[in-house]
Amino acid sequence: xxxxxxxxxxxxxxxxxxxxxxxxxGYPITPQNEVPAYFAKRMPEVGGVFVQAESETASIxxxxxxxxxxxxVMTTTSSPGYSLMQEGVSYLAGSRLPCVLxxxxxxxxxxxxxxxxxxxxxxATKGGGHGDYHVIVLAPSSAQEMxxxxxxxxxxxxxxRVPTLILSDGIVGQMVEPVEARDFVQHIPEKPWAxxxxxxxxxxxxxxxxxxxxxxxxxxxxxxxxxxxxxAKELRQESFLTEDAEYLIVAYGxxxxxxxxxxxxxxxxxVRVGLLRPITLxxxxxxxxxxxxxxxxxxxxxxxxxxQMVEDVALATRDKVPLYFAGELGGRMFTxxxxxxxxxxxxxxxLKPWQPK
Amino acid sequence: xxxxxxxxKPKSMKDVPMHYCLGCGHGVVHRLICEAxxxxxxxxxxxxxxxxxxxxxxxxxxxxxxxxxxxxxxxxVATGIKRVWPDRLVISYQGDGDLASIGMGETxxxxxxxENITVIFINNANYGMTGGQMAPTTLIGQxxxxxxxxxxxxxxxxxxxxxxxxxxxxxTRYSVRTTxxxxxxxxxxKMAIKKAFELQLKGEGYTFVEVLSNCNTNWEMSPVEANRFxxxxxxxxxPLGTFKDERKL
Numbered sequence: 118x119x120x121x122x123x124x125x126x127x128x129x130x131x132x133x134x135x136x137x138x139x140x141x142x143g144y145p146i147t148p149q150n151e152v153p154a155y156f157a158k159r160m161p162e163v164g165g166v167f168v169q170a171e172s173e174t175a176s177i178x179x180x181x182x183x184x185x186x187x188x189x190v191m192t193t194t195s196s197p198g199y200s201l202m203q204e205g206v207s208y209l210a211g212s213r214l215p216c217v218l219x220x221x222x223x224x225x226x227x228x229x230x231x232x233x234x235x236x237x238x239x240x241a242t243k244g245g246g247h248g249d250y251h252v253i254v255l256a257p258s259s260a261q262e263m264x265x266x267x268x269x270x271x272x273x274x275x276x277x278r279v280p281t282l283i284l285s286d287g288i289v290g291q292m293v294e295p296v297e298a299r300d301f302v303q304h305i306p307e308k309p310w311a312x313x314x315x316x317x318x319x320x321x322x323x324x325x326x327x328x329x330x331x332x333x334x335x336x337x338x339x340x341x342x343x344x345x346x347x348x349a350k351e352l353r354q355e356s357f358l359t360e361d362a363e364y365l366i367v368a369y370g371x372x373x374x375x376x377x378x379x380x381x382x383x384x385x386x387x388v389r390v391g392l393l394r395p396i397t398l399x400x401x402x403x404x405x406x407x408x409x410x411x412x413x414x415x416x417x418x419x420x421x422x423x424x425q426m427v428e429d430v431a432l433a434t435r436d437k438v439p440l441y442f443a444g445e446l447g448g449r450m451f452t453x454x455x456x457x458x459x460x461x462x463x464x465x466x467x468l469k470p471w472q473p474k
Numbered sequence: 475x476x477x478x479x480x481x482x483k484p485k486s487m488k489d490v491p492m493h494y495c496l497g498c499g500h501g502v503v504h505r506l507i508c509e510a511x512x513x514x515x516x517x518x519x520x521x522x523x524x525x526x527x528x529x530x531x532x533x534x535x536x537x538x539x540x541x542x543x544x545x546x547x548x549x550x551v552a553t554g555i556k557r558v559w560p561d562r563l564v565i566s567y568q569g570d571g572d573l574a575s576i577g578m579g580e581t582x583x584x585x586x587x588x589e590n591i592t593v594i595f596i597n598n599a600n601y602g603m604t605g606g607q608m609a610p611t612t613l614i615g616q617x618x619x620x621x622x623x624x625x626x627x628x629x630x631x632x633x634x635x636x637x638x639x640x641x642x643x644x645x646t647r648y649s650v651r652t653t654x655x656x657x658x659x660x661x662x663x664k665m666a667i668k669k670a671f672e673l674q675l676k677g678e679g680y681t682f683v684e685v686l687s688n689c690n691t692n693w694e695m696s697p698v699e700a701n702r703f704x705x706x707x708x709x710x711x712x713p714l715g716t717f718k719d720e721r722k723l
Contacts (some may be wrong), residue, residue: 140554140557140558142554166557166558168553168557168587170550170583171579171580171583172579174547174550174579174580175547175550175553175579175580175583176550178543178544178547178550178551178554178580179550179551179553179554179557180554181541181543181544181547181550181551181554182523182541182543182550182551182552182553182554182555182556182557182558183554183555183557183558184554185541185551185554185555186521186554186555186558186559187558188558190554190558204544205544205547208542208544212542312521312539312540312541312555313521313539313559313562314518314519314520314521314538314539314559314562315517315518315520315537315538315539316518316519317518320533320536320537320538320539320540321539322533322539322540322541322542323540323541323542324533324541324542325542326530326542328531
């Protein structure tokens with residue numbers, strides 16, 4: 118199969134097209150501007166619709182409408198824009214509408230900067246909007262994964278009627294790499310609940326409001342049951358050189374990729390270290406981590422944040438293995454050699470353990 | 475002797491009691507929409523959008539597909555639906571707080587894009603569902619829970635005339651203001667709604683029907699007094715009429 122050079126953001130857009138997405142609504146924000154530009158050009162070629170919305174608020178609600186109408190639909194944004202979308206994400210979750218969203222993270226809080234960041238982990242995995250809900254969160258670390266995970270996101274979202282988020286960052290979005298274009302998806306599941314016009318059936322209603330005593334609790338029960346199924350069936354992670362590992366790095370996205378290089382370099386210095394790279398950030402692969410605990414002497418979590426995913430790692434380790442954290446703040450990024458130094462220090466006992474704070 | 479039915483519930487309307495206050499205009503406008511849908515024979519091709527506000531339960535009364543929308547976002551939701559199903563009749567039904575306050579951006583931009591949808595705007599000069607607070611359409615001097623001394627334009631500005639504002643946008647095809655406060659107004663509202671639907675079904679573009687309606691509970695009036703208030707007072711700020719009609723049927 119031939120490969121083509123693509124930016125991560127373009128690979129994501131092309132993945133959506135190949136997954137059968139024919140509706141895209143978006144608003145410009147750096148560092149994801151390649152995505153709307155790609156769709157604006159590509160959608161007319163495949164008979165799809167591109168709309169530049171007047172705001173991220175409008176984008177996410179156009180997504181709501183198109184999802185309610187039964188289409189495969191997507192929007193993409195970066196951190197401040199994803200904040201603006203949170204109301205809509207809660208409504209999408211509450212109304213059980215499948216759709217694919219992407220946050221190509223940049224430095225925050227506030228307007229921040231346009232460098233890569235991973236500081237939206239809490240927002241992505243723990244809610245972000247109001248109410249007891251989750252979205253499925255996939256974390257790509259390469260341009261290829263931007264394409265592949267976007268295609269997977271449409272399948273998962275339709276299968277479970279849960280919005281799915283690609284949590285990327287400015288590095289993965291902007292990097293140019295060879296990408297193998299996947300085959301076009303041929304089969305898109307039927308959506309008997311969708312709004313198509315009540316022809317030969319009783320009317321469908323897309324809603325998240327019930328004013329009786331039971332409607333909202335029952336909707337929440339359905340959501341929680343669905344989340345349990347997703348937790349049981351859809352956990353994904355990459356384990357790299359963990360079989361004999363005494364030490365473990367946990368990192369995702371572009372940091373996970375840098376950590377992979379660091380693992381190789383640290384092994385040359387005699388440290389038996391491996392990498393666990395969560396691919397589903399929600400659901401979080403707690404079990405994969407727990408399974409490794411008996412062999413481990415230390416775990417280092419690296420994130421481009423002040424320490425967010427580390428809390429999920431702590432939920433898995435429960436003080437059974439010393440836990441360390443290294444964060445890069447506000448758009449600074451890791452280097453592989455910096456991670457190697459941290460791993461070596463961890464082995465020497467020179468790092469201060471992470472504590473809940 | 476055969477009986478001739480001269481008045482009946484529209485087929486697109488469910489035969490259930492409504493939750494609206496006695497005398498409220500929502501029920502009338504719901505019915506007019508259903509009559510127009512039936513007369514055009516498009517019930518199976520109609521998709522409604524219900525707003526946040528008293529009319530969120532419109533799907534309890536309309537017997538066609540309906541989506542909720544977050545507060546103010548109905549025009550964006552309707553855009554998403556219409557782009558997926560260009561041949562369906564897509565109706566966004568919204569109140570004044572929803573359409574002209576929190577949703578002003580979505581409202582203006584849907585009209586400015588010329589989305590081929592129909593927006594039915596119920597203007598009753600207050601936030602009905604939350605207890606009658608000031609809306610962008612509240613009259614100067616009108617007392618509400620958030621303007622207890624009466625709306626003061628020095629600090630709260632002036633009532634927004636939506637039908638005129640929408641009419642100023644080049645992509646708008648049809649923008650009118652009617653009322654359901656009296657018999658004549660009901661007939662005109664029905665004609666306006668039906669015309670807007672016909673234009674949409676012909677693919678003409680954005681159509682907007684503003685309907686002056688009473689909120690007698692929050693206005694603390696009887697339904698009769700409230701309707702009289704519309705035709706005597708509300709119309710002075712919100713004149714009835716056709717502000718744009720580019721496509722004669």
